[in-house]
Amino acid sequence: MTKLSINSERMRADFDALAQFGSTGDGGVQRPSLSETHLAARRWLREQIEKVGMEFRIDGAGNHSAFLKSPNYQLPITKTLLVGSHTDSVPYGGRFDGALGVVAALEVLRVLKENNIELSMNLEAMDFTDEEGTLVGLLGSSAVGGHLRAEHLQKPRGGRDAFEAGLARAGLTEQGMLSVERPARSLAGYLELHIEQGNRLINAQKNIGIVTAIVGIMAYRLKFIGRADHAGTTSMQDRRDAGQGASAFTLAAREIVLKDFPRCVANVGKMEFAPGGFNIVPASVVVSLEFRAPSDDEIVQLDHALIERAKLEAERFNLGLEIEFLGKHSPTPMSQVAQKAFADACDELGLSHMPLVSGAGHDAQSLAHLCPVGMIFVPSVNGASHSPREFTEWCDCVNGANVLLQAALRMAGGAA
Template sequence: MPDSLVKDMLSLTASPALFAHLRVNAQRLRADFDQLAEIGATVAGGVSRLALSNEDLEARAWFANRVEDEGFVVRDDDAGNLSGVLHCPNPNAPTLLLGSHLDSVPNGGRYDGAVGVLAGLEVMRVLRDAAQPLPVHVEVIDFTDEEGCWQSLFGSRGLTGQLSAAHVSDANGDNSAFRAALTRAGIRPDDIGRARRDPHSLAGYLELHIEQGTQLERAGCTIGVVTHIVGRSTLKITFNGQAGHSGTTEPEKRRDALQGAALFILRAHTLIRDEYADGIFNCGNITVKPGQFNIIPEQAILTVECRHTAAPVLIEMEAALQYLAQKCADEYALSVGVVRTAHMPAAPMSPRCIQAIEQAAARLNLASAPVVSYAGHDAQMLASFCAAGMIFVPSLGGVSHNPREYTRWEDVTAGANVLLHAALELAFAR
């Protein structure tokens, strides 16, 4: 495009002051929220919309209809991400992404993910109604399988070019069922690599989400400005001993794999709590073989996870756990193997986004505080790709992934207004 034409396009851009008075429509947002919550509604008052299930597909169809009814352009990609786009006058302008996910965990809450997508749609309506030309395209996006029913952060991995055929053959569960579910949703497993966008085509990514913790409640703040999303590693730790008769084997000859594993679990919790401030350790699964009450356990396999916001500390924690596992194995004459089965590096949020969110909250007279996300989010994948930021709103009692998940509507509205003004901040500050 010739420079003169670009200049003409830019002259079509309104001044940011024209947007200062804008606010989201809380009732309109609530109406969408209530409608969406009926899809996959559970008797306990939550939702079950597992990625690529009938309920998820119904939610996606509902969302596409909402986007179309509002006059936005529906867009989808080869990873099944579904978007609505509000175009600006300059076709060469970059796109500012706002979004989250419409899928849920089994018997989950109504707010997780849904709030971010619906707030993004509401922000686009406000910007459209303002009828002032923007310097960026604005796109609201629903990312496929954020929750990892099949493959966690599937859609955001796809958009950032971090999805390959291997991810389709490494599903949580049955790979052929995953391929079938993708195909049924109109996603061709062999084409998922084509979902990658050009990072230069993006002006940034902002995600509004419930906190799912209690940092904001404790700080008495409405708005959380996420500084980091925690990194996490999953380790499979296998203690090997020797099976034997539980009654007749002499004490000094027992090589009980489960005793070594039990010692490790207790010591690991103490180690991480005492030595790694802000570090998290969890052992969520034990498989014991042969698994009989009258046989000394020959093998104990633990699936453990550790989390930290600083990448080098996370690596250090993994090494410390490996060393501890060896020490515990030695005490019971066992051998031990440690394999890392998953790793997601910590993701710092973009300073530009952090500043935009802080400024938006200050302008709206909302109390904000810097917070860390101990849960994974799509913003984590976007962080290494473009400027990414997250806004948290309080979760009552920190309850989440549960039908009792609750966020006061005035807090959702406050978060949506911060999303609106942080988006404008990013759009005009470029």
Template sequence: MEQMLLTDSVRRERLLNEFQMDISNLLDWLATYTIEKQPGITRLLYSKEWFNAQKALEARMEERGLTPSFDEVGNLFGTIQGGHSDLPSILVGSHIDTVAQGGKYDGAYGIVAGLIAVDYLQRTYGQPKCTLEVVSLCEEEGSRFPIAYWGSGSIAGERNFQQIKSLRDREGILFVDAMHDCGFGECSAREAVRKDIGTFVELHIEQGGVLEEEGLSIGIVEAIAGQIRLKFEIIGEPNHAGTTPMYMRRDALEGASAMIRWLRDAAVQKGPPLVATVGSLDVSPNVSNVVPGQAIFTVDIRHSDEVALEQFRSEVITQFTSIAAQRGLGIQYVDWFNEKPVPMDENLNRQLVQICDEMDIKYRQMVSGAGHDAQMFKLVCPTALVFVPSQGGISHSPEEYSDARELAVGVLLLVQLLYKLGYAEVEKT
């Protein structure tokens, strides 16, 4: 199969056309599970729309010859049992939940791609040596409750029931109650923690514009960027806007503006993959005729190298402190989020590069600035994360779009990788 697929362009084109149609139909079908009469797709964890989507996927898995099952938190698995039951499973998939009024590709594409790929392999080559599983992870986005990666984190042992006992959504509904209403909860099904996964592969839309800008079909992720988030409070002196001379002012907003400008210039100078963002700014008293006495803003810093990330954090604090001192302003900050970079598996990435080269797929290796379920699985098994282009780099929006042809290329790549891992290159240990 491996050589035929790589060298037979007619067969490759036929597969792309087949996958393209299947992807479009499945994504359109899955997109019907959303809140009615709202733009985009809204499928929040343990909502009616979420539950109906998981149950519908359960039926689709069964129709395609996979054995479906849920775990205690609501992750859904479709399994093709391997011939060597003592070998660890190969898991492929992504998350079923969405942000409010999001797009139909984020998360859903990885599930659909896995279903199509595993279905094709089973129909064409029969039973694999390793067990193949497609997973529809219950949650990744953190859109309903103040916790993210609940699905993958539960599998990896990084999330547990103790962490969610007191969590509520915006309507005051307890996490535990919402979970129980869907029939899930501690000991309701098989335990979420898994020790038998040998590989995890996630296909995802890029959610950025790099691949489209460079005319490439595939992004092979080398690492998921680490993130540091800080909140700064700049303290000045509120005063009359008409009677306070410019040289006498302790303008908190002007000081914050100088800091924000420095941040942007410094990030541009250092270059990719560093990014730095001020996403929130509150000014007090926030009226037109008063010199601002207080400015509070957030800083989000991301980089794939842990040392570079920490160094830039230190530079930010040093420079902001200096800018404040020059203006007679007070400054305080809290470091409220610090997540280390997560490298993907080098061996899996080498195999993906080889497949792309042999199949003449245009690709690049890149860093993911956004978090993904793959970073949780990397804690317990070799993991790969693959991107396909997003039109205009738009995501988390009803305008999110990826061309079906590009989505099909991702499935073709996944088919070849899963064949190599699950059929051709298995060695019993």
């Protein structure tokens, strides 16, 4: 039997058609979750699924999917292997992020269907709702994974009004969102093709990145508290300058990561000075700190190192310090089974590959406790992402889709 492979032109036509929804005219797309343009893109997706006679499904979280039934389909015994990504975008985003994974997943199912490949499990190509978080973030996959709680929907990061408007447009309800959890026994795994959104593959001249883990993220608000004084008449020695402490901490955070945590990153994305004036010594500075690490050990140690350093800098500048913990997503290792399926598929196709940690969050992390999850990355030219400059060579997109197809066959027990 000749090896199955995806139809490049057909996938390209889908990719280009999807990029028209919310096109910004310069290569980008504006397709925030559950916006009119996003819903139009989803109606188009549904048409593509039904056009080839596949079963279309939608759940209470709005997740759209194509469902390819196994011949020995008998719920709930027959497991389902999920493949997919997301069709929503960040505001003024790129046309590859998420969209590539969705059209590739759809193409994988079409190839299996038209070749009458009978697998021992069902295959389902997913378009998860609100991966990007213009409303909540990883919304559809958290709902499927059973992490979503009513309180998460009360204070969505995109604001309650935008969330309610999106639900109304899509005909969804909060109750529906909270009732789509799938039992672990029904899932065989989740595989996703995505663009790298960085430049490690290009620099290493590799075709495919096999994701080993999705980083964990922690966030704090740190308030350095000093004393407002006249900026001209107070001597340097007498000041309790919150700006000095906050700035010293920010630079120290960089040094700590560079020196002791080579696989991690830390970011101070915001500093708010009060009262905030040319001629007033800053009385307080609120620092928005976020850091990411690929393993539990590293995130615990980095957390400790950064917080201890913040205390030290506060003391050094004679300041008070208030520490507000804002939340933690634990690092998510990808399944060994999925990583091996991807590596074997690459080897078989003659494609080079390398292990990579994902510095961005993805839907796979919502499902990792339920089933083996895995992801591959294809090269992002110049590492650009969340921007109209996002670009991946089409041959790399096709390579990624073929690896996805072969890995799905392996995971579904139908290795070619």
